[in-house]
Amino acid sequence: MRIGILTGGGDCPGLNAVIRAVVRTANGRYGDSIVGFRDGWRGLLEDRKVQIQNDDRIDRLLTKGGTMLGTARVNPDKLQAGIEQIKQTLDDNGVEVLIPIGGEGTLTAARWLSESGVDVVGVPKTIDNDIDCTDVTFGHDTALTIATDAIDRLHTTAESHQRVMLVEVMGRHAGWIAVNAGLASGAHLTLIPEQPFDVDEVCRLVKRRFQHGDSHFICVVAEGATPKAGSMTLREGGIDEFGHKIFTGVAQQLGDEIQRRIGKEVRTTVLGHVQRGGTPTPYDRILATRFGVQAAEAAHAGKYGVMVALHGTTIDLVPLAEATRQLKTVPTDRYREAAAFFG
Incomplete structure (x- = not known):
């Protein structure tokens, strides 16, 4: 053959x-x-x-x-x-x-x-x-391992500077890397495409954590995460030649919005193609x-x-x-498990 x-x-x-x-x-x-x-x-x-x-x-x-x-x-x-x-x-x-x-x-x-x-x-x-x-x-396991290691490292620098850290990971339509990396690394919030986020709620969780005396806040953001209608507006990127939506950096835009609303210093890290390269x-x-x-x-x-x-x-x-009938996305009950550790 x-x-x-x-x-x-x-x-x-x-x-x-x-x-x-x-x-x-x-x-x-x-x-x-x-x-x-x-x-x-x-x-x-x-x-x-x-x-x-x-x-x-x-x-x-x-x-x-x-x-x-x-x-x-x-x-x-x-x-x-x-x-x-x-x-x-x-x-x-x-x-x-x-x-x-x-x-x-x-x-x-x-x-x-x-x-x-x-x-x-x-x-x-x-x-x-x-x-x-x-x-x-x-x-998936390799990407998850790389993302988790990166977030583990960001915990220490965020603590040292009392900062909010947003970590953008891959995930256009499904938030599996984000939700699993968030759980594995002890992130304080995870945002995924399947669950539109409210910026006011994000800001509330950030403020509450610092008010309780904690020294940092880590949020994992899937690249395809979107805000609820009326919460904030993301820049439009259009569609590429392969029919895919062009993302414009949701984590950076969310970080700017958090800093504007509550005055807390925010740093954004985009892991990008690092997640799918290497051994x-x-x-x-x-x-x-x-x-x-x-x-x-x-x-x-x-x-x-x-x-x-x-x-x-x-x-x-x-x-x-x-x-090929449908994509496998993160179900609501799976996200609820992660949400037990938010804030």
């Missing part, structure tokens, strides 16, 4: 571990050949490929962040319009099964291909942990490896149109149509 593989969307710790696992399983167990397409779906549209060998270089991928194949974003309309071109590229290269590794956009494109007759096995990745039908995605944690290496092994096994079992998923401690297969 000849298997194609690509990594789409944003980079994520653990991508290389999946590639390694697919190659070692498919080639080592079944003698398959593996062709990688460079820069995600763009590589398929432009027929840019590389033969991946099962050698020492593959083994060294386990601990390496990023992706050996490169990645890129493609406008969804362009991608959907290029389905026939993608199918032609797969045929020209003798690819019998495609294993795309990616988030919501990549898995949606995988579903489109599956519906048009291509044999596909998807692998979910995202540091945001917002892919439905799987308990967790690889990359994956052991948990993410293991999960990514298990996903890769099971994706290769599914390909040989003829189980297509599916995504590998973690349920408890077991790797299962779920239909791509089901996995």
